[in-house]
Amino acid sequence: MAIFTLISTFVLPGAGAFSLFGLSPAVTNAIFTIGRSALWSLAGAALNQPDIPRQKVMATLSQTDGARIRAYGRNLLGGQRAFFEASGGRLHQVVVVHHGQVSGLIDIWVDGEKVETGATPAIVDGGGRINRYLTVYFRDGSGNGGDYAGVYNTGDSGNDLDWGDLTEVFPDLWTPQHRLEGQATYYAVLGDPADEDFQEYFPKGPHTNVQVEVLGSVVSDLSGTPVYSENAGLCIRDLLTHADGWNIPAARLNSASWASFAALCDEAVPLASGGTEPRYRMGGYYSLTEPLKDVTARMLATCDGQVYEDADGNIGILGGAWSEPDVTITAEDILSIEMDDGFDPRKSYNVLKGSFTSPDHAYQSTPVEEIRDEAALLTQERRVDSLPLDMCPSGTQLQRLMKIKFAKDRRTHVGTMRTNLVGLKARFPKGDGIHTIRVQAADEFGLDGVFEVTSHSFSIPDGFCEIGIASIDNPYPWDAATEEKPLPPGVNDLGKPDHLPPPMDGITLTQESVRLTSGVTGVRIVLRVNDPGRDDLELRAQVAEGVQSAQDPNAGWAEMSVAGYRAQTGILDDGQTYTVRLRWKRKIFQPGSDWGLAGTLTVTANPTPPAPPSQFGAMVTGSDVYLDWINPAADFYRTRIYRNTVSDFGTAIVVEPNVAGLEGQPANYTDEGLAPGTYYYWATTVNPSSVESTPAGPETVTI
Structure with missing residues (x-):
């Protein structure tokens, strides 16, 4: 009867036999005779990588026949597009990310970076508005993953309620029959790519990669309650019982064994930095097309676990910790023994690398610091083995597992012994950790110590047991203060790039004269700002006629040409008032700053005031006042007439702002229909840039 073998087929051999890694009893027995080299390399070979690369699982792909996946723990997932259509300048896509229900949405990622939601509503379980160009909604797989009807009509702040959803925009393409039942999905709508800022937010356009960071599959705790858990034991238990796993009835599990192992996985292990972490966590995915024996091996590798069948045919789990032997086999019990050196220092690796995700x-x-056999490296060439655990979410957990592997791969003795029926005591594990026995046969066989039981078969009629054994010293003690090595910096340790642009500093607006032809001068506005000290920022500036708000999209804004931190307009209309706005633009994904006001400026080609009118005079004719003067000989454009009832130019009103005339020539104006009283008049001239002269006057008249 089989015990503690890694699950491969669950087709059980005959009574009394034991199949290691799914091999036949005959092959298994043959392995025992050739020693450690085949036996333990098979265990390592079972730790296969998934048959779909992580990059594909994390990307969003267009093909519809991609492998479905299930995930445990925290994962970043892309998926397979179920719908991809454009309408009204917006791109709609539904992406299937996970087969079955997940425990929830954590965050949205775009092109490999977690989205900064800024002032928009925080992302919650159902998704929501990311920015003005992207909305992402999420379905966790507990119902119909294709049901996104009405998501834009919830009244949530930040939603553009005029964005129709799938059933409104594509009533013939996406119908209620597109249920995607039991599939976790997201529905992303990218806004109008014709908008001037779209490329800044999404430089990859329609190829923008949207991903969802999720809490993986819902699993059952030991009471059968659906929960989210990263406990490695509970995740492995889910694989064994799930319909998309081994589909073993829960009643066939050795409940005491699984309870003990789940508790072991939750044990608190001290960290060098303070605090603790659970002993064995799991995070990762598997493809439904991947061989289940490979999936099982990858999951067991995260916790040094082994799955076995007990005397009642139930499935248990052991490993992950040391267990003192409670069975002793003496020389009197041993009928024969075949042993091999478990470790060849001339051929075995002397450097162990590892990586986690x-x-x-x-x-x-992410790699961790390698384990090195420094003594061997003094005289040998460097020989490397690796332990890539893509379902291990902790670097310190990986370091502990590497220590265990390094020790187990350096066993002194590996082989098989035949005993009398006393060996039946060693059939099944008694402790909570690995299955060990003590062998005391120093004089007769040169063996005296603790051995891990790797296999067991027996024949009661023939009166013998055959036990696979491998010597082992306890590799499980862990002193974080001396053994834990620093991990590569994480995202938070490195500090995220400063995505928030700094305030604009040193803003100046000036006008610059440009000689167009002989005697003709044009004017443009020049904007300058200080260098922000950031290579990822570019200046962007726009100009519009009149006094405008920086946020008004309908002001008729025109782009200004930019070189470094200087921007300029084209030639502008002399005397016209203009508003300039500016912002930082990002050279990479992430939005820049909002538009801000640089200022308002009236263009003046000739800032020199002209001479005032000469020979200014006034004469009363009835209720009218006749005014005349001589225009200046240069820089003349128009004459303005002012009037007041007191001798104060500062409070005078403009009677006529634009009296035409010629340079150096007489001109006049009649102010008609005045009431009786005393009046004071002034006259000024303005040049073509509307620069005004000092006044001529006052001339006083009484009607």
Whole structure:
């Protein structure tokens, strides 16, 4: 009967036999005779990588026949597009990210970066508005993943209620029959790519990669309650019982074994920086097309676990910790023994590398400090083995697992012994950790110590047991203060790039004269700002006629040409008032700053005031006042007439702002229909840039 073998097929051999890694009893027995080299390398070979690369799982792909996945713990997922259509300048897509229900949405990522929502509503379980160009909604797979009817009609702040959803925009393409039942999905709408700022937010346009960071599959705790858990034991238990896993009835699990192992996984392990972490956590995914024995091996590798079948045919789990032997086999019990050296220092690796995948490192495979056999490296060439655990979410957990592997790969003795039926005591594990026995046969066989039981078979009629054993010293003690090595900096340790542009500093607006032809001068506005000290920022500036608000999209804004931190307009209308607005533009993904007001300026080609009118005079004719003067000989454009009832030019009103005339020539104006009284008059001239002269006058008249 099989015990503690990694699950491969769950087709059980005959009574009394034991199949290691799914091999036949005959092959298994043959492995025992050739020693450690085949036996333990098979265990390592079972730790296969998934048959779909992580990059594909994290990307959003267009093909519809991609492998479906299930995930445990925290994961960053792209998925397979179920719908991808444009309408009204907006791109709509529905992406299937996970087969079955997940425990919730954490965040939205765009082109490899977690989205900064800024002032927009925070992302919650159902998704929501990201920015003015992107809205993402999410379905966790507990119902119909294709049901997004009415998501834009919730009245949530930040939603553009005029953005129709799938069923409104594509009533013939996306119908109630598109249910995607039991699939976790997201529905993303990218706004109008014709908008001037769209490319700044999404430089990849329609190829923008939207991802969802999720809490993975809902699993059952030991009481059968659906929960989210990163406990490695509970995740492995879910794989064994789930319909998309081994589909073993829960009643066939050794409940005491699984309860003990789940408790072991939750044990608090001290960290060098203070605090603790659970002993064995899990985070990662598997493809539904991947061989289940490979999936199981990858998951067991995160916790040094082994799955076995007990005497009642139930499935248990062991490993992950040390267990003192409670069975002793003496020389009197041993009928024969075949042993091999478990470790060849001339051929075995002397450097062990490892990598893990964690949210703290943006879900990228991250190496830890290697373990080195320094004594061997003094005289040998460097030989490297690796332990890439893509479902291990903790670098310190990986370091503990590397220590265990390094020790187990350096066993002194590996082989098999045949005993009398006393060996039946060693059939099944008794403790909570690895399955060990003590062998005391120093004089007869040169063996005296603790051995891990790797296999067991027996024949009662023939009166013998055959036990696979491998010597082992306890590799599980862990002193964080001396053994834990620093991890590569995480995203938070490195500090995220400063996505918030700094305030504009040193803003100046000036006008610059440009000689167009002989005697003709044009004017443009020049804007300058201080260098922000950021290579990722570019200046952007626009100009509009009149006095405008910086946020008014309908003001008729025109782009200004930019060079470095200087921007300029084209030639502008002399005497016209203009408003300039500015903002920082990002050279990479992430929006820049909002538009701000640089200022308002009236263009003046000739800032020199002209001479005032000469020979200014006034004469009363009835109720009218006749005024005449001589225009200046240069820089003349128009004459303005002012009037007051007191001798104060500062409070006088403009009677006529634009009296035409010629340079150096007489001109006149009649102010008609006045009431009786005393009046004071002044006259000024303005040049073509509307620059005004000092006044001529006052001339006093009485009607």
